[in-house]
Amino acid sequence: MTFRAVIFDWRGTLVTTLSKHEWVLEALKLLGRGTDPDDVDRLVTAIRAARGVQDRLEGPGIDSDAAYHRRTYFEVFHDAGCDDDLAHALYVVESDARHNPFATDAVSTVLELRRRGVQVAVLSDIHFDVRPAFAAAGFGDSVEVYTLSFEQGLQKPDPRMFNRTLSALGVRPTDTLMVGDRSGPDGAAVEEGITTLLLPPLTNIEDRRLHRVLALCEPTSRARNSSNAAPTTSCANRY
Numbered sequence: 001m002t003f004r005a006v007i008f009d010w011r012g013t014l015v016t017t018l019s020k021h022e023w024v025l026e027a028l029k030l031l032g033r034g035t036d037p038d039d040v041d042r043l044v045t046a047i048r049a050a051r052g053v054q055d056r057l058e059g060p061g062i063d064s065d066a067a068y069h070r071r072t073y074f075e076v077f078h079d080a081g082c083d084d085d086l087a088h089a090l091y092v093v094e095s096d097a098r099h100n101p102f103a104t105d106a107v108s109t110v111l112e113l114r115r116r117g118v119q120v121a122v123l124s125d126i127h128f129d130v131r132p133a134f135a136a137a138g139f140g141d142s143v144e145v146y147t148l149s150f151e152q153g154l155q156k157p158d159p160r161m162f163n164r165t166l167s168a169l170g171v172r173p174t175d176t177l178m179v180g181d182r183s184g185p186d187g188a189a190v191e192e193g194i195t196t197l198l199l200p201p202l203t204n205i206e207d208r209r210l211h212r213v214l215a216l217c218e219p220t221s222r223a224r225n226s227s228n229a230a231p232t233t234s235c236a237n238r239y
Contacts, residue, residue: 003195005171006113006213007162009180010124012201015100015133018093020044026099027089043080050080062127063149069127097133101205107139109210114142116217121145123165123178125155125185145169157188166194179213 011017018026024043028035051057056076062069070091077087093099110120120143124130127150134140145168149155152164166173173193180186181201189196197216199209 002175003118003177003216004175005119005121005166005169006177006179006217007121007123007165007169007189007194008110009178009182009186010122010126010130011100012181013179013186013199014106014122014202015097015102016202016205018099020048023090023093023099026093027086030089030093031085033086043082046080047076047082050076061155063125063155064153066127066150069150095128097128097130100133102133102137103202103205103207103210105208105210107137109213110139110142112214113217118217119144119169119171121147121165121169123147123156123161125149156185157191159188159192162189162192162194166192177213177216179210 008014021040021044024040024047025035028040028043056062056072059072062072073091073094074087077090082090113120122130122134122143122145124147126148129151130148131140131146134143145165147161147165147168149161152161154160156162162173162178166176169176174195176194178186178189178194178196179199180189180196181199183198187196187198197212199212200207202209
């Protein structure tokens with residue numbers, strides 16, 4: 001059995017995310033305000049309290065509608081005592097892909113998969129378009145399908161997110177590998193018959209984790225045994 005396609009999650013898998021303190025710090029810097037550690041701590045605590053026990057910023061459908069996402073975030077910011085300028089700055093930082101740098105092995109991994117003839121897709125619960133981030137990093141054309149929750153009107157673990165990605169790629173579940181970092185949203189791919197690799201969440205761009213994906217992508221026996229034919233490879237299903 002072989003994999004013909006790899007589907008990647010975005011945040012936490014291919015790119016880092018800001019910690020809560022880093023998020024607040026960047027917003028304050030954007031406004032040119034003071035960044036005293038105690039002030040940052042107080043604001044982080046206030047936002048955490050405003051999010052509530054059920055965490056409104058991680059609620060159902062939050063990433064499936066850009067307007068709903070924005071409205072919910074601003075409600076939390078205002079409940080936390082943020083003024084309008086600070087609320088806007090916090091949201092700008094949250095929605096700026098420049099604060100989500102790619103892992104150092106992300107580009108090389110995707111390019112190598114494409115060299116081996118493996119299709120690549122990105123499936124992300126996100127409220128803004130991540131395509132420009134891939135283009136800026138120099139490998140936007142190497143991703144054939146982008147399945148973004150705010151465009152689909154639904155989000156993981158809804159099976160339609162996975163099935164629509166499979167359909168766009170033109171592959172079967174058994175021919176596909178899902179790569180993510182969260183058992184709930186990303187791990188739901190197994191329910192659709194997709195072999196799933198869950199990696200530790202990316203916390204530092206220097207953390208090299210994606211070699212595990214390439215380790216599943218070995219040359220086929222035909223490519224190894226033929227010296228005249230052009231090398232052909234696929235993702236070997238070892239599970």
